Amino acid sequence: MKKTILNLRVVSKEYPGSNYVLLKLTTIDDSPLPIMQPGQFAELKVENSPNTFLRRPISINFVDLEKNQVWFLIQMIGDGTRKLGDLIEGDLLNVILPLGNKFTTDLKPGSKVLLVGGGVGTAPMLYLGAVLKQNSINVSFLLGARDKEALLQLDIFAKYGDLYTTTEDGSHGEKGYVVDHSILNKEEFDFIYTCGPKPMMMAISKYADQKNIECEVSLENKMACGFGVCLCCVENTKEGHKCVCSEGPVFNLKKLLWQN
Amino acid sequence: MAKLNINIGNLEFKNPVMTASGTFGYGVEFADFIDLNRLGGFIVKGTTLHHREGNPYPRMAEVPMGMLNAVGLQNKGIDYFIDNIYPQLKGYDSNVIINVSGSTIEDYVATAEKCNELDKIPAIELNISCPNVKEGGMAFGTSCQSAEAVVSAVRKAYNKTLIVKLSPNVSDIASIAKAAEFAGADSVSLINTLLGMAVNAETQKPLLSTITGGMSGAAVKPIALRMVWQVYNAVKIPIVGLGGIMNATDAIEFLLCGATAVQLGTANFIDPQITVKVVDGINEYLDRHGYKDVNEIIGALKINN
Numbered sequence: 001m002k003k004t005i006l007n008l009r010v011v012s013k014e015y016p017g018s019n020y021v022l023l024k025l026t027t028i029d030d031s032p033l034p035i036m037q038p039g040q041f042a043e044l045k046v047e048n049s050p051n052t053f054l055r056r057p058i059s060i061n062f063v064d065l066e067k068n069q070v071w072f073l074i075q076m077i078g079d080g081t082r083k084l085g086d087l088i089e090g091d092l093l094n095v096i097l098p099l100g101n102k103f104t105t106d107l108k109p110g111s112k113v114l115l116v117g118g119g120v121g122t123a124p125m126l127y128l129g130a131v132l133k134q135n136s137i138n139v140s141f142l143l144g145a146r147d148k149e150a151l152l153q154l155d156i157f158a159k160y161g162d163l164y165t166t167t168e169d170g171s172h173g174e175k176g177y178v179v180d181h182s183i184l185n186k187e188e189f190d191f192i193y194t195c196g197p198k199p200m201m202m203a204i205s206k207y208a209d210q211k212n213i214e215c216e217v218s219l220e221n222k223m224a225c226g227f228g229v230c231l232c233c234v235e236n237t238k239e240g241h242k243c244v245c246s247e248g249p250v251f252n253l254k255k256l257l258w259q260n
Numbered sequence: 261m262a263k264l265n266i267n268i269g270n271l272e273f274k275n276p277v278m279t280a281s282g283t284f285g286y287g288v289e290f291a292d293f294i295d296l297n298r299l300g301g302f303i304v305k306g307t308t309l310h311h312r313e314g315n316p317y318p319r320m321a322e323v324p325m326g327m328l329n330a331v332g333l334q335n336k337g338i339d340y341f342i343d344n345i346y347p348q349l350k351g352y353d354s355n356v357i358i359n360v361s362g363s364t365i366e367d368y369v370a371t372a373e374k375c376n377e378l379d380k381i382p383a384i385e386l387n388i389s390c391p392n393v394k395e396g397g398m399a400f401g402t403s404c405q406s407a408e409a410v411v412s413a414v415r416k417a418y419n420k421t422l423i424v425k426l427s428p429n430v431s432d433i434a435s436i437a438k439a440a441e442f443a444g445a446d447s448v449s450l451i452n453t454l455l456g457m458a459v460n461a462e463t464q465k466p467l468l469s470t471i472t473g474g475m476s477g478a479a480v481k482p483i484a485l486r487m488v489w490q491v492y493n494a495v496k497i498p499i500v501g502l503g504g505i506m507n508a509t510d511a512i513e514f515l516l517c518g519a520t521a522v523q524l525g526t527a528n529f530i531d532p533q534i535t536v537k538v539v540d541g542i543n544e545y546l547d548r549h550g551y552k553d554v555n556e557i558i559g560a561l562k563i564n565n
Contacts, residue, residue, distance in 0.1 A: 003292040005532065045530070050325070051324050053323070053326055054327065054529060055529070055530060096532065222321075224327055226529075227289055229285035229289050230282070230320070230329065231314065232318075232329055234319065235317065240313055
């Protein structure tokens with residue numbers, strides 16, 4: 001998949017939750033966007049931020065083929081991401097994409113899959129769910145957050161599958177963590193995908209391992225380049241150090257050295 | 261259009277722009293972004309005699325105008341390079357240079373001997389300055405005696421262009437450069453990364469698994485320029501300057517301070533097309549100032565006037 005550097009134009013900006021911004025972007029000349037797959041990410045250039053030296057890796061939240069738009073859901077946690085949140089409609093954003101490998105989406109039609117996301121880790125689950133649904137796969141989302149304000153894009157998620165939620169304060173869905181949700185005991189799944197905080201992914205991985213369910217996790221180790229040359233973002237796997245940016249971010253659970 | 265060709269030893273480069281080891285992979289990773297044939301040369305990642313897994317994660321910390329890394333020479337070894345990477349690089353019309361690293365003099369020599377057999381590799385860069393490995397690495401580059409010993413040994417085993425990459429983590433880089441020159445180096449490249457450290461005050465933990473790491477990026481340019489200038493005034497062999505070059509103007513500053521060529525490193529992470537932009541920018545500068553040949557500005561820094 002050819003990687004490209006291009007300037008995209010901000011078409012719209014939304015605030016799906018406090019401290020989160022959703023940027024929808026398109027090409028400046030209406031040429032079609034490069035083909036992007038669920039699980040891939042982009043490196044976003046941050047301008048006018050002296051403390052931000054490197055690009056920011058941001059996962060692809062959604063690709064709207066009809067409108068030729070790519071969406072980035074950004075949690076504003078530092079100077080760089082806050083500066084990205086300052087972009088307004090019409091601004092240009094320099095991006096490198098698509099980067100990384102992808103989630104497995106060519107499952108048998110009718111397969112039953114669970115997509116588990118926590119915090120801003122829910123971002124790649126939207127596009128993944130949309131593509132899986134298109135492939136006639138039975139999608140369920142299990143999304144967790146601290147409180148209901150931090151559960152993002154629920155109305156859009158609901159378009160592509162059954163929706164289950166947990167919040168730590170009980171303000172939406174079941175109270176607690178995703179791994180405690182009752183759906184995990186009620187339903188049987190053929191495949192689990194997960195992205196979010198590491199403790200959450202490890203807990204879900206343990207569940208998948210015990211039930212002997214195929215599981216793919218998306219990692220977000222700290223990286224400098226995003227395309228496999230700096231070797232900073234390595235995850236220690238059964239096959240040695242692997243770059244999360246180029247050999248991931250999606251890894252089959254069986255390849256990881258996580259204690260299950 | 262001015263003449264951009266430069267020479268390092270007997271080796272001609274079509275322009276003075278190269279890439280810094282460890283920031284450019286094996287070059288092929290950049291084929292989607294640039295035409296690699298437009299580069300004067302590209303220096304592939306640090307290669308050792310045997311496979312190295314490198315240091316544990318985390319290996320990177322961003323700092324204002326720069327970053328720290330603690331990769332620790334992760335690579336699959338020279339034999340893997342020869343069998344799997346070299347065939348992919350043979351066809352490029354650019355000087356492909358291997359950065360050779362090691363833990364012992366014997367390792368350096370053995371790796372250099374293997375490189376000597378590769379027709380399409382016209383030069384090696386001897387890395388005696390990696391701050392991220394426990395034994396060897398920087399230790400060879402921090403004393404004149406050990407630098408001279410390893411360069412002399414490799415010189416006997418390697419008969420093509422030999423560039424020696426120097427560490428800035430020394431009290432007098434010019435004396436190390438002179439030791440490398442005396443031992444038979446055709447060129448010195450400088451600077452490798454500066455030893456640094458980053459801490460998270462909240463968790464009270466270091467940000468790198470190795471606690472300390474090598475700093476690179478825009479912030480290190482003034483130190484690199486100073487060292488290039490000092491070395492330029494101390495040796496006769498050509499200098500390859502690097503450290504914090506982010507654009508063509510930065511590159512020209514290094515040429516003015518005495519570098520015959522430059523390497524772009526960390527800048528490749530932020531703009532993978534920066535190398536060709538710097539080639540174009542140097543050309544534009546030479547035209548604008550009425551120079552016919554890039555060699556006219558090497559060491560042309562105006563002092564006292």
